[in-house]
Amino acid sequence: MKYTEEHEWLTEIENMVVVGITAYAAEQLGDVVFVELPAIGTTVAKDDEIVVIESVKAASDILSPLDGEIIEVNNAIVESPALVNEDPEGDGWFFKIMPSNRLQLDDLMNLSEYQQLIG
Amino acid sequence: MKSELKTTPFNDLHIENGATMMAFAGYNMPLNYTFGILKEHQHTRTQAGLFDISHMGQVLIRSQSWSALAQQFEKLVPQDVLNLADGRQRYGFLTTDTGGILDDIIFARRKETLFVVINAANKTVVIRHLRDQLQPACCVSECKDRALIALQGPKAEFELSKMNQKVVGMQFMDNRSVELNGMPVWISRSGYTGEDGYEISMPLDVSQSLVRALIARESVQLIGLGARDSLRLEAGFCLHGHDIDVDISPVEASLSWAIPKVRRKNGERGGAFRGESIILGQLINGVSRQRVGLMPNGRSLMRAGVTLYANEKDCHSVGRITSGGFGPTIEKPVAMGMVNTAYAKPGTGLFGDVRGKRLPVTVATLPFVVANIKRDQNQRIRS
Numbered sequence: 427m428k429y430t431e432e433h434e435w436l437t438e439i440e441n442m443v444v445v446g447i448t449a450y451a452a453e454q455l456g457d458v459v460f461v462e463l464p465a466i467g468t469t470v471a472k473d474d475e476i477v478v479i480e481s482v483k484a485a486s487d488i489l490s491p492l493d494g495e496i497i498e499v500n501n502a503i504v505e506s507p508a509l510v511n512e513d514p515e516g517d518g519w520f521f522k523i524m525p526s527n528r529l530q531l532d533d534l535m536n537l538s539e540y541q542q543l544i545g
Numbered sequence: 546m547k548s549e550l551k552t553t554p555f556n557d558l559h560i561e562n563g564a565t566m567m568a569f570a571g572y573n574m575p576l577n578y579t580f581g582i583l584k585e586h587q588h589t590r591t592q593a594g595l596f597d598i599s600h601m602g603q604v605l606i607r608s609q610s611w612s613a614l615a616q617q618f619e620k621l622v623p624q625d626v627l628n629l630a631d632g633r634q635r636y637g638f639l640t641t642d643t644g645g646i647l648d649d650i651i652f653a654r655r656k657e658t659l660f661v662v663i664n665a666a667n668k669t670v671v672i673r674h675l676r677d678q679l680q681p682a683c684c685v686s687e688c689k690d691r692a693l694i695a696l697q698g699p700k701a702e703f704e705l706s707k708m709n710q711k712v713v714g715m716q717f718m719d720n721r722s723v724e725l726n727g728m729p730v731w732i733s734r735s736g737y738t739g740e741d742g743y744e745i746s747m748p749l750d751v752s753q754s755l756v757r758a759l760i761a762r763e764s765v766q767l768i769g770l771g772a773r774d775s776l777r778l779e780a781g782f783c784l785h786g787h788d789i790d791v792d793i794s795p796v797e798a799s800l801s802w803a804i805p806k807v808r809r810k811n812g813e814r815g816g817a818f819r820g821e822s823i824i825l826g827q828l829i830n831g832v833s834r835q836r837v838g839l840m841p842n843g844r845s846l847m848r849a850g851v852t853l854y855a856n857e858k859d860c861h862s863v864g865r866i867t868s869g870g871f872g873p874t875i876e877k878p879v880a881m882g883m884v885n886t887a888y889a890k891p892g893t894g895l896f897g898d899v900r901g902k903r904l905p906v907t908v909a910t911l912p913f914v915v916a917n918i919k920r921d922q923n924q925r926i927r928s
Contacts, residue, residue, distance in 0.1 A: 456577065456581055456582055456771075457581050457582055457583040457584075459583075459844075459846065459871040459878075460844050460845055460846055460871075460878075462845065478845075478900065480845070480846050480871075482581075482582040482583060482771060482775065482870065482871050482873075483576070483582065483771065485846070485848070
């Protein structure tokens with residue numbers, strides 16, 4: 427797994443990359459009550475604001491960690507946003523992206539680097 | 546900055562219980578505990594939640610007699626103070642000369658004295674106002690030696706009755722002196738969550754043991770300000786500084802119900818309060834904007850500050866959201882706002898600008914969750 431400074435996790439499955447938010451981020455956000463995901467087929471650039479996530483405390487944007495195309499989104503979290511808190515690094519995933527520049531993956535943190543970030 | 550924040554007597558207790566702390570009205574307060582806002586909200590609606598509200602101001606006002614005191618205080622509020630029975634309290638508001646709301650308050654008659662609870666954010670301004678306006682006819686003293694908590698929820702009566710059976714007989718808006726665990730407290734049957742419950746004012750030296758004894762009870766959980774906000778929003782109650790303020794009149798705020806006939810035009814003690822001509826005029830002639838409930842049609846939240854429009858294109862706004870969030874009990878986004886009167890009828894469809902998109906929202910009847918309070922048939926006579 428790879429990690430971003432925005433507290434996203436990324437896992438490569440075949441050619442695609444699955445993206446979600448870390449358990450640490452979910453805990454910090456508090457109870458998630460609304461998620462808006464991008465449309466399938468959207469072409470995105472790294473750092474585009476592509477997901478809106480609202481918790482009882484505040485609204486936040488999730489940035490695209492990579493350039494690429496959105497291949498699949500997890501409608502289960504739109505239906506039941508609590509999944510993001512219950513299983514952030516499993517069933518609470520956000521979207522799958524087909525990266526157009528795989529080199530961007532090399533710039534991301536590994537687990538020990540991420541753990542250092544969150545202290 | 547953090548070191549400049551004031552703390553309540555329960556600061557250590559909050560931290561021991563895993564609270565996420567936040568700055569609120571100059572105080573370091575618990576936003577939520579390990580439970581989280583949603584679960585804390587649900588717990589209060591189904592069990593009993595204990596809230597530290599010691600940041601709020603507690604003020605005692607005395608004079609030569611009740612009637613002398615009431616006569617003075619009625620100059621500051623459009624409520625009936627004179628006929629308030631001993632051991633009863635009311636919701637009211639201090640008005641400004643321009644008809645706005647300086648603060649919304651609870652005032653209780655305790656024998657010949659008036660006990661007033663004011664909002665934390667307005668403490669300095671309100672106490673100065675009370676002193677300027679009431680002294681020397683009255684003596685105004687802030688109870689800095691008292692803590693204040695609220696115990697709210699359907700199990701509040703049962704849990705508190707284990708400490709003193711007398712609380713069971715109290716009706717909504719009763720205010721009594723009782724002993725809890727052998728300690729003297731001032732207790733009212735009231736709150737700001739829409740649930741049955743109590744607010745308890747107690748001397749600082751007994752506050753720790755009493756609160757610890759309460760949270761040791763099975764159905765009692767500490768609840769933070771996050772859930773306090775969603776509970777009061779579902780109950781349709783105003784938050785001063787958001788839904789009401791010095792630029793919003795009680796009539797615009799849909800709080801006319803709290804202005805009794807006796808203080809209205811042609812009433813026995815009609816008028817003779819600050820901002821009377823504006824407020825009484827509005828009661829007769831109506832207002833151009835009004836506080837209403839708003840229910841977003843979709844799932845996206847509409848928080849305070851969202852601009853409201855009559856349709857998807859118009860560039861003139863017709864109002865704005867003053868409080869908004871997720872309503873855990875009704876499991877939908879809920880909000881309140883100030884809208885032009887032409888758009889204030891329940892069922893009116895409006896649009897809120899959320900992140901640049903106009904999303905549909907419908908004017909709704911308040912409250913979103915009907916209050917569960919203890920009232921008997923004699924209530925009207927007794928109050």
